[in-house]
Amino acid sequence: MGRWRPPPPQSSPYITAAGFQALQAELKGLWERRAGVTKHLAAAAAEGDRSENAEYIYRKKELREIDRRIRYLQKRLPALKVIAQAPADVERVYFGAWVILEAEDGSTQVHRIVGADETGGERNHLSVDSPLARQLLKKTPGEEVVVKTGHTSRRYRLLEVTYEPPPHGRR
Secondary structure (H helix, E strand, C coil), rough: CCCCCCCCCCCCEEEHHHHHHHHHHHHHHHHHHHHHHHHHHHHHHCCCCCCCCHHHHHHHHHHHHHHHHHHHHHHHHCCEEEECCCCCCCCCCCCCCCCEEEEEEEEEEEEECCCCCHCCCCCCEEEECHHHHHHCCCCCCCEEEEEEEECCEEEEEEEECCCCCCCCHHC
């Protein structure tokens, strides 16, 4: 059996203005970091035998990872569509909305629906492509959604929708 896997489904091209700026800053930082890595790589290459030179091997791998991310960002950034303003109907859940949900056990969760490229570090960011976000789209406060994942399903009630960040206590 081979290792071939079908490509993952294409993620949505939407991103918030803050997320777009963060990706641009990451790309700029990667170019600056790449310059330093190439300088160290050249110094390691000058030391002689490259087959047993750990510094050379490490820097080569680091450079490969940086170049991979740079290539991805250079292809992805022009394809993204920046959503900078709230929709006309702010009572419904759309891209960029902050939602407050109540789970079956009575606990509350706060999430922001953002693009797939923004979901890395923030725990309360929810990709628009996720099953929960897809169920929440176009819902209004008071409505319930059921999210099925595998053999389990969870029920949530939408308590609040806002397009401004909630106060720090509710984040």
